[in-house]
Every structure is written in structure tokens, then in C-alpha cells.
Amino acid sequence: LLGSNCERGGAEREAGTTLRPSGLITLTTDFGGKDWFVGTMKGVVLGINPAVVVVDVTHEIPSGDVRAGAFALASSCSYFPRGTVHLAVVDPGVGSARKAIVVRTANYLFVGPNNGVLGGAVAKETIREIFSLENPAYSLQPISRTFHGRDVFAPAAAHLSRGLNPQKLGPRLPDLVRLSYPHPQTSGPHIQGEILYVDRFGNAITNIGQDFVPNLGGRTPSLAVCRRCRAPVKAFYQAVVSGRPVAVIGSNGTLEIAVNNGNASEKFGLRRGDPVILRASRR
């Protein structure tokens, strides 16, 4: 459902069952930049694998917002080389009974809490195996009750980036927690979808994929309506005058509502979950 996922050409890219480390670990967290949390995780990683390159996807996921973390990971993971370890830590249940897991797919290793944060990214991946991170040999001891990013996830990701077989990390699990995303509904010339994410520019990214959008750039102009915003569908932001709303196919491959040189979310009060109606324009 998400506009992008982590299997762009995955079938072709896979040869056999091996997954050679790319030498990269990505980080997606809600730890923010204010404190020492992310830096500390990198210290742990580099102490275990000095040759690895750690790439920040983002650390500004709103505190505890698993859904936003899942969206960010799903939107970015496929742009990394095969064999990359993707680590996502948005983990309000840290220290409780929720499990820490690694998911090996056809192209990547995903590490994080089993609370759905990995769900978007693996949605269209071919999952090979899932393990629970329980082997104390691959964590910092003693494990704190509040910072598994440092004590559990960073060590696991670092060992995996060195080629450790994931089954060494703990017992096999049959499945992982997934998040459900709404599908757009088609009704004649109307499509009803909803906003999945609002980005830093205030662009509202919807779940209406480009295959749903009728006549994009063609003869029948279409209109996206959300709250009091009425945005014509165009090919790029500056196709409307400055300050005006516009709906474009964004970089995730889905419709997004923007304001040229402005902030659509602020101007129209758009938020995640808001319904969006896409329809043929009256004129």
C-alpha cells in the first residue's frame, strides 16, 4: 500500500539465499538530536564493526510515533544497497514484554522492536526469517530498562553488518507485528483516500497511488479536496502560482497536497488521517 517499499526489483536482485553485508547500517529513531542517544549508539556500533558506515535516516520521529517511524523507513529503505541493515527504534514499550527482532528479507536485514515499526518496510518484501534478539552474547550487559537502542539493537545491528547469521541472535518467530494502512476507495469518478504523513515542507502525503490517479497531466484536470483545501492536480509545484495549493505525484509515488512556496499543512490544517477526495474538476 505504501507508495514505496523495499523490494524495488528485489526478485531480480536476489541470487540464492545469501545476503552479503553492504557495509551500511541505517538508523531511524525518535531519539532526536538534543541528547547523546544517537551518538552513543554509533559508538557501540563502531566498537563492534569499525568499518561500517552508519547513515541517519531520521531521528526526529515524534516521540513514540510508531506509525511515522514505519512510514519513514518504508519510504527510504529501498534506496540503499542490498545487504544493508536497517535499524529502527521507536519503542515506547522499551523494557516491557515486547520483543526485539531481526527480519531477514530477500534484500535487507531489519532490526527493531516488534511493535509495527518494521511493518511498512517489509510489507511487500519477501520475508525469509524472523528471530527474537535474546542471545546475551550479542548485547551490552547489563541491559538497561530504558535504552535498548544502545544495549540491544545497536550491538545486534553491528554484528549483523559483519555478516553474523541472524539465527545466532535468538529463537525463530513465525511472524511480526504489522500496521494496517487504509486502502483508497473508488466510487465512480471519485477516489477517497487519506493523509498518511505530513512532511517538513507541510506537504500532505496520501495513500492514493499514481495508478489510481486518473488522467494525470492529461485532458481531464482533477482536483484533490481535503478540509477547505481544493488543489488541482499538476505535474510539479510551480505549475500553480506562489501561495496556491497543488496536488502532485510525490517522490513516494502517491498523491500529495502542497502549496507552492508555502506550507499546505499549516495553511489548511491538514493532518494525518484526514480524508482526501480526488475527483474530476467541474470545468
Add this chain to the structure above:
Amino acid sequence: LLGSNCERGGAEREAGTTLRPSGLITLTTDFGGKDWFVGTMKGVVLGINPAVVVVDVTHEIPSGDVRAGAFALASSCSYFPRGTVHLAVVDPGVGSARKAIVVRTANYLFVGPNNGVLGGAVAKETIREIFSLENPAYSLQPISRTFHGRDVFAPAAAHLSRGLNPQKLGPRLPDLVRLSYPHPQTSGPHIQGEILYVDRFGNAITNIGQDFVPNLGGRTPSLAVCRRCRAPVKAFYQAVVSGRPVAVIGSNGTLEIAVNNGNASEKFGLRRGDPVILRASRR
């Protein structure tokens, strides 16, 4: 005009016309840290050149503020080794007719949209050649209409960091878009300049270079006046008591107005474009 530029000793440093890659790419964008945009660009870069080191200059340029992006790039680029690829993406016209370009100078390769964001950095550089990024072999296909940072600029920068001849990227252009910066005006014992940039400390960086400042640290104390702020010219911030304004020659080599242990921009409402008068003090 900018206090610093990217040709510190450039003439001496250049030997012939080759420009050997330094192994570094810098990034200056308005993508922010909230989303996955920057991380995704790095994934693309590292997929093409796994050995390159990517350095963030900043991603917090105000959304669409080409002038601020140009200032940040111009203030930092010369501190990187010769052969570095400087990529700047502040690109409100993404998807429109504006071109994406690479500028080869005596010391660096600059990549970005042709909207002025590269203008400050190349202002005192010796420009060798300019090309338009049009060769589809060096971009991600299909190119989205909203995220050329990922689909056009990151791949181009990555290939250049591997030593690709820039002329492979597209047709030659005669010149690039530049931004005009105001020059300070001298009138007797007064100099009138203006604020070019306000930094995170609230320091207001002006266009009055150190060669303009009379008697700095000498016998005639001078005063910088901007809005209701009257700041004596001193050698460093703590030369005035805490909470008081002070004007110093900042790290760009130009006069800046600060408040010791405080925020001059907030205290006095200083903003980019405000006129600044530098004059001999009355006492």
C-alpha cells in the same frame, strides 16, 4: 563580497586542469531532519560510490530560502579539501524548467539547481566549465517531479566523486544564475552595510568586511548601530559584560552583531536585510 569564498589560495593549489576527487561530498539542503529525505540521498550516493564520505553542511536552510543556502555554502566550502563535490539543494522550482547543473571550478565541483544557490560559493572562484545535468544514464529513472535531490543530484554527485568527467553529464552552459549582494557604502566616518544572515546564536552577520572596519582594536572605538542596538566594536564576545551587545569580526571575516551570552537577533529584532551603520563612537 561574501566574507569567505571558496578560493582560499586556489590559484596556488591548482596544478593543471585535473581535479582529483577528495573522496568527500558535502550536502547543503532545506530538507530538514524530520523526514527521510537526506538519508535517502545518502543511500543513493553510497550505492554508487561506497567509498565516499558524505558530510552534512546543514539541512536546516529555511524551506526554499535560496539566499540562505547560498550563504551557508559560501561560508563553508573552502574548508574542505580540493576535489570535494559540494551539493546544494534548495530548490523551490523542482520539476519546473529550471536546470540542474554542475560547475567545475579551480578547486571544486558544485552541483545543484541553477537558481543562485551555488552563486555565492563560486563568486570568487575561477569557473572552468558548467554543464546541465541531463544525461539519463546518471540519474535514477523514472525521475520524480518533486525530489531531484534523490533522483538527479545525488547520483550526479556520486558519479563525480568517483572521477566522472562532468562533461558526461549533459550539454555545456555558458553561465549560471547568480545572486546579487549589496556592497557596503562608505560616507566619511560612516559605513553603511546590511545584515546578510542571522545564525543560531542570534548573531547578525553583516556584509562589512574586516578591511572596511576602521581602527579595529585600536584607539578609536567604533560603534555598530542597527535598529535600537548600539554595539561597540570589540575583539571578542566577552569583552562586554553579559547581556550587552557587541560587534566583532566574525569567523567569515565580516562584522557581526552579537550579545554576550545572549541572542542579538531576539533582543533587538535584527533580521536579514536590516541596514547597519558602523561609525566612530562619540566618546
Add this chain to the structure above:
Amino acid sequence: LLGSNCERGGAEREAGTTLRPSGLITLTTDFGGKDWFVGTMKGVVLGINPAVVVVDVTHEIPSGDVRAGAFALASSCSYFPRGTVHLAVVDPGVGSARKAIVVRTANYLFVGPNNGVLGGAVAKETIREIFSLENPAYSLQPISRTFHGRDVFAPAAAHLSRGLNPQKLGPRLPDLVRLSYPHPQTSGPHIQGEILYVDRFGNAITNIGQDFVPNLGGRTPSLAVCRRCRAPVKAFYQAVVSGRPVAVIGSNGTLEIAVNNGNASEKFGLRRGDPVILRASRR
């Protein structure tokens, strides 16, 4: 006093007096992400040592807040490999008479202004020697009066990361500036401590170490009281219902006050310096 310090197993790890570079430099500053300051420092570092890996601890220390910078560095430094160069620049006195220093300890090299920012990290380290950074051969010339991060500290750290003997950097100093931290006071079944730091989640980290906390997880439930917050001591955040306060042993090894799925600092107005009483619960 700080919950963590930089000598985790330091005695055992040290063999002789050599300190082989780890190939890492960490950065802890108040430069923020808005401008080009951090990127510029990295350019200088990589120009001197192209092979070094630079890890950001944080750049969001509040402007000039030496105490917060010291806390962040002390909380993270021990998680990096032995031989890492830790550079901390929170430096409101830049350009004044305060010295720039390097401290060689049993495990690390610490570089920064001599204003206390290194004090927390070296508190339980075995200090070997301290030098003042005065040798112009290892700085950028001319040295600006406002940006020693770029002109003094970054070059020194880069040279040290290549194995330069610290005594080459300048004259030896007998000691460094330290910060004093309050000790918790025990009075019968009560312990009075205080808040040392509030993190991005709004968790209030205290100076009450886990060795002080009576019966943690045992039969006598305990209560942490701070302003109008009454937080039961539990093993992890989700041991209380969503929105309720909870006191846990945090990742620094000291008691912290949190709100499950919320922000304790905002909810209860908790701030650094606030007293915290830990006591046996009435029930």
C-alpha cells in the same frame, strides 16, 4: 557522581601508557544544525585526517550551557572504543583568556575549552596529562576570535586522531576546570537528590544512583516526589498506565522521572536543579 563516566573497565583495558588512535572523533557542541559550523569543522578534520570517522554526539546543547554539554559528554564517552578523541565545544568565552586544552586519560583524549565542559567526563577517569593548545603549527592561521571550533579545536583533534603526541600541542597544565555536582543526601528512609538533566522525551534524570535506590523492584514500593509529581518507582515506563508518572533507573544508572507515553517535564514543570525526594510509599 554522574551515573556513567568514561572509565568502564578502564584499568583493565589499559596496557602501558600508549593510547592507540581508534580512528574516531566525537563532537559535542552547541553549534546547532541550522548553520554551517559543524560541517565546516568536519571539513577541517577530514582535510587533516581523511581516514578518520567523525561521530556527532549532539550539537543541540543549549547555547553556552557548559553544564549540559558536560553531562552529554559524560553520558556517552565511555561507549566509544579506547583511543577515541572526544571533542566538546560549548564555549561562551571563545576569544577571551580561557584556555583550549587536551586531556589525555587512561582511555581517551578529550579536547575542548577549559571551562568545565570536559569536567564530567574526566571525573572518574585517570588523568595522565593536560596540555594547553597553543602551538600555531596545529591550528588554522589566522585564528578567528569567534570560531575556535574550526580554527583551533578541529585541527588539534584531527592531528591527535592521527597519533600526534599531545605534548606537541602546547605547554603542560597542572589541572583543568571542573564542575561541582550536588550529592544526594540520605536522611532515614528519604533520599534528597536533584534533577541534573531533562532529555528530549521530557524525562528528568536525577543524581540518585541505583545504589541509592532502596528495594528497587522489591517489596517496598518507593515513590519519587518532585514539584507536584508523585512517581512510583518501577522497572520500566510501561509498568504504569499511559499518561501516568513513573520513576525508573535510566540508562545512565540513575533514577529518572518520566511519564509513560508522555512528557514529564512539560506535565509537571520539571527543570534542572529541582529537588527530588525518594521515599518509601505510604501504602
